[in-house]
Amino acid sequence: MKRLLTVLLVLMLVPVFAMAFTVTMVTDTGGLGDQSFNDGTWRGVEMIAEEFDDVEAQVIQSNEQADYVPNLSKAAEMSDVVVAVGFLMVDALEQVAPQYPDVYFIGIDFDLSAAGIPNVKTYTFKEHETAFLAGFLAGAMSESKIVGFIGGIPVPAVVKFQIGYQAGVKMYNKLHNENVQVLIGYTQNFTDSQKGKTMTEAQYSQGADIVFAAAGLCGLGTFEAAKEKGEGYYAIGVDVDQDHLAPGKILTSAMKGITAAAYMGVLDAYEGYFTAGHEELGLEENGVQLSEMKYTKDIIPQWILVEIAGLKAMAKDGEIDIPATEDELKAF
Amino acid sequence: MNILKAILDAFANPIFYSLTLSAATPLLFASLGGLFSEKTGVTNIALEGIMLLGAFSGILGTALFGSPWIGIILAMISGAAAAALHAWASINFQANQIVSATAIILLAQGLTGFLLEPVFGKPGSTEIYDKIPKIELKFLGKGSFLYNMIGSLSPFVYLALILVVVSWFIIYKTKLGLRIIAVGENPEAADTLGVSVYGIRWFGVLMSGLLASLGGAYLSVGELGQFTENMTNGKGFIALAAMILGNWTPKGALFACLLFGAADAMNEQLQSNPSLAIPSSAKPLFNLIPFVITLIVVAGFVGKTRSPAADGVPYEKKG
Amino acid sequence: MNKKQWMRVAIPIISIIISLLIASIIIIWIGEGSFTDRIDFLVEAYTQLIKGAFGNKTAVMNTIIKMTPLILTGLAVGFGFRAGVFNIGAEGQMAMGALTATIFAVNAASLPSFIAIPLTMIVGMLAGAVWAGIAGFLKATTGAHEVISTIMLNWIAYNITNWAVTGPFNAGGGIPKSPEIASSAKLPNLLTSQASFMSFGILIAITAAVVMYIILYKTSMGYEVKAVGFNPFAAEYGGINVSKNIIVTMAISGALAGLAGTLEATGLYYRFYGTLSSGKGFDGISIALIGQNNPFGILAASLLIGALRTGSNQMQFAGVPKHIVMIIQSIIIFLVAAERMVMTIMGWNKKKGAK
């Protein structure tokens, strides 16, 4: 009730004082420039700020785990909406949000619904669903019948990408009675792009011709490796549409709707439709998808695109249950 | 038996060798750099920072002048500048060399992170720019084992190998090298013979800047065509370890870097080898391989290494 | 206070002033508008920096939270330096200490607090001690250079801890963190303010500094450590077992770093994160050096760095990037290292020659 009053009061005052609606994003230690969820979220926040004159957006970057609580607190003190990015912030958000009941909190890439805090909305993504389609595409496109996967640190999002990718390949094998194999490697970090590159080259040398990197900045090395390797070798991007980073060499990108989630979350808060809780965005919600394949549409045979579209429809309708864990994959 | 087969697979794979070389290259540049500095008696643990500056300046030069070659030059200039700072403090002001170097690492991390936004317009990483093209040895026959092994390498790889020979030559075959050893072992003796201790030490430290920055430039303009924050990822420290492991000789540094590169390449080959049915949750443990091997080599096979006698000891001119 | 002691205090302070001046130039450079606008911007930036570090109760608490592990890693590195060993491995020791302590603390539910808390600390310190002890042992027995071995052990620790929190020791849900520790092992809070809480870890860290001071200056053990650090040959001549001392020093150094990690796990996060150490081991090197390897100097240096780091988060609101603090820190360290440079700048550098 009190909160509603506050919101009403704010809304009434807006035309009079043109008081700004402040959105503060707190990055995790990856910081801006990670070409992944920090950048994607920031893009979403910026879109709102560009769209509405009275929305101001700012960002605080965190240096270490210990910064999350103070940074979220500071952000809460000066803003109407705080966007917390990255799964490592889950505990900090749980700690901070109840202290600032008048501020909306949006969490990206983790689920805090179990805590039942009324001013927190979190989003996660069904990475395995988009990876599933990417895996199918890779399986179908592979000449060598071997495809690769490179992960950063095996955190949930990365593992879901891996499982979904493997499931996609398995699906292709089943449908076309093939035996495409998946090579899997982990760089154990999200920043060492040279390592990403050498690991990709290693997988190419072991017969893979398409490598999917779900490893943050390491993926930049994967693209470089694909470029250098030349004809017949491809990479697959992750998180955001990375196709333009190596036009024609990145078959597709397994995108998460980070930007959209951030945009929707902030917009809801701005327009007064904020609902607490959690949303897991999958194919069905258009929360994850493959990129539009701007540069590769022409090299991918039509039948593959058609089959992918079919699988996507089936997944949306719940006719395929895409696995998200190792056990589910085995059963799949 | 699978693991043995997987290891043999790796050795049979020509790319294993080219990956060994490309993993060893940045380390080798920095190791040789550290070697020059320490041979003259100035420790330089700032290699990590100098590499990072080199990587950044390499891309900066490429972005400003459109040529990665100019990027390399700029990288070397920035590396020399950082080294000059270290030299100035530790030679002329007899500063604690470890502290001064620690400061330079921090400065490099702070400065490159800070400058990304004002210079390239966004934090974290830059756009992709041109990089130095690889040297293709077409005569080996594209696709042949030998071609896959060494047929397509960055010029940096050759440069690093050449620099091993050049460094060996400078240190052991020239007048300058004789003076470098003398200053690193007994600066007072050198001083009494009219050899400029400060001059030789400045040379050594500046060389470490030039070489280590090349190692950094290799990562940015040689491998990726872009700079990302903290992209050296501790390679400078590994290079330092390689230099010590190599007992302060160019040849030793070469072997130590190759060992590390090979261990790293082996890790990559083993992780992805499908014949080893390893659950993905255990794969990260493979990344331990290079470090464990180095530790074993250091402890078991090399034992005591001997640093130049005056390494790390500031020299104060008399009078 | 004689002149020499006075200089030891004066030089770091002058270094701080000079570095802030240099940072000011950078801030003015990135500012926009007229010169007065830029000056306003500078004033605003530093106001935010100070506010962020000391502006209110929460800020002070945050500064103290930051400085707690820094005190301990600073002591760890500084203690090593005293015995002539360069422990670059505080990073790994901190992580291993925290991980082990967390594993213990997660399973400590059946123990009462007054047992669980000290026992967890001992476990964490032991783990750090063992991890550093490996390097000490290798140095003492095979002569392996501690710089190489601790660097390698850092990487090994990094990979092991990351594997542990994503694999066998994962809290579930896959986020790279361990399960929460038993409440009996959590450090009680000394202060709380809004969302922040501050455990009594700081008291432990300060106690550790005092204990280190006593060890270094009041015990025969400290005497031996210093003798080995200054002159291992003379130490051996004086009947001191140099190898044993190196191992013990490394182990104590590692125990301090392990304690740093343990306090983070049991007083701040209540669990282990893969990113827990995040460079604090390396910060320990600068802190030990700014504090001139003196436990109380290290306390002061930790406060300085902790405050700069905390304040820098707030400074971002003024539009100054976080990296500026790293630049400030690097200049301070550089000038402390090159103290003669400072003395020359201040015109104190009389003709040297006293040997």
Added chain:
Amino acid sequence: MPFHIPQEEEYKDYAVVMKGIVKQFPKVLANDNVDLYIKRGEIHAIVGENGAGKSTLMNQLYGLYNADAGKILINGKEIAIDNPKDAIAVGIGMVHQHFMLVGPLSVAENIVLGDEPTKKFNLFDLKRARREVKKISEEYGLKVDVDAKIEDISVGTQQRVEILKTLFRGADILILDEPTAVLTPQETEELFVVLRNLQNDGKTIIFITHKLNEVIAVSNNVTVMRGGKVTGQIPTKETSTRELANMMVGREVLLRVEKEKKEAGEKVLEVQDLKVNDNRDLPAVKGVSFDIRKGEILGIAGVAGNGQSELEDALTGLRKKIAGTVTFNGVDISTATPRDIREAGMSHIAADRYKYAMVKEFTVAYNIALGRHYKQPFADGGFLNHRKINAISKELVKKFDVRPPEIQLSAENLSGGNQQKMVVAREFDYNPLCMVVSQPTRGLDIGAIEFIHSTILDLRQEDVAILLISMELEEILSLSDRILVMYEGQIMGEVTPDEVTMEELGLMMAGSTLEEARSEADE
């Protein structure tokens, strides 16, 4: 004929004239208006105690220090010598007391360093370097193996390398700072031959020493220094060691210690077939056996590098024993640690004071506690007892006349002699049964030497067994009851001081047995 002080017009006949040299160090006035006249072609000795300012003066001539006042004339021309390069350019070469050699480099490389012959592209021409070094080494009869590494050759050879270094640079004026300190009498004699040859070749030689008989033996003129001032200039022929000693010290000195006769007691230390390796793991002590009794001084004579320091280290537990047994006071200490050995009652004055016997960064009080820092009365239950440490230190500093008597001063701020007194004070305070004393007076001035010698003799009176290792033959001869001569890790024979001559001892130190030495000396 008294010493001739040249007038300005005569300066051209003088290789070196230093006039009114003043050099102020932060705490001492090292050179106080010093005049020095060195005639061309002469051997000129500069004598003085440690700290008299000899080395400081020479370091200015060689450009290592810059004078605060005064001028330097070389062959009559005033010249500014700002660094060694300038000195080398006017033909000055210097052999320093602490050799300035680079261990891992070869003899030839060391000699040409700084003035290297080069090939095309500025490449170092090792062949030519070897050739040139060989040539001058033969020319002056200074035999060296040009390819040997410095760290592998004897001290005597290292000195030859040092002299060759100056000759290689075409030096006409050679400064030798305490060149005989490390040589056998024979080597010293050889050195003198070399010096005379050089003199015949027209070289001018400045010879710094505190051994007065050497001054008499080799020099033409002497300048005596004390406390930074010149206290005497005299032609050698017209003076005596006694007169020089008085000028040097400023008072009458006893040149010979008086030793009371004393019967030795029971065996305290027994060494049997001891074998020890050196740092490079090569045999250094090759099976020696001896024993020491209570109240006797056993001297070990020998040229540096013949296994004495390895023997010293092995007895005191600092070095592993490869074979043999050492029994101390009835207990086998063959594998004991330094602490065990100290606990058993052996104390040790190490040859290398800076490296072993003290921690220069520690205070005097802390240095006095070294070795006993862990036990009563210095420590109590693991805690240092600073009150006791300070009280004991104060007492010892007073008793042994360590100056300045400030126990909280860092040891590095004491002079060499006072550092040694501090070490001696500590080791004496152990109340040892046996004491290993190595090079106890190296680098000390006469006053300190007198003091330390008499203290060692006091210890003997207290029935302590003393092993005295020294390269100073006079010291060995005047203090020891029995003398063992070591050569290449073996004992060449045992003699008593009154049955042997200096010459015979010298021959034994060079590898002859006592009989061979006697017959050779007779010839």
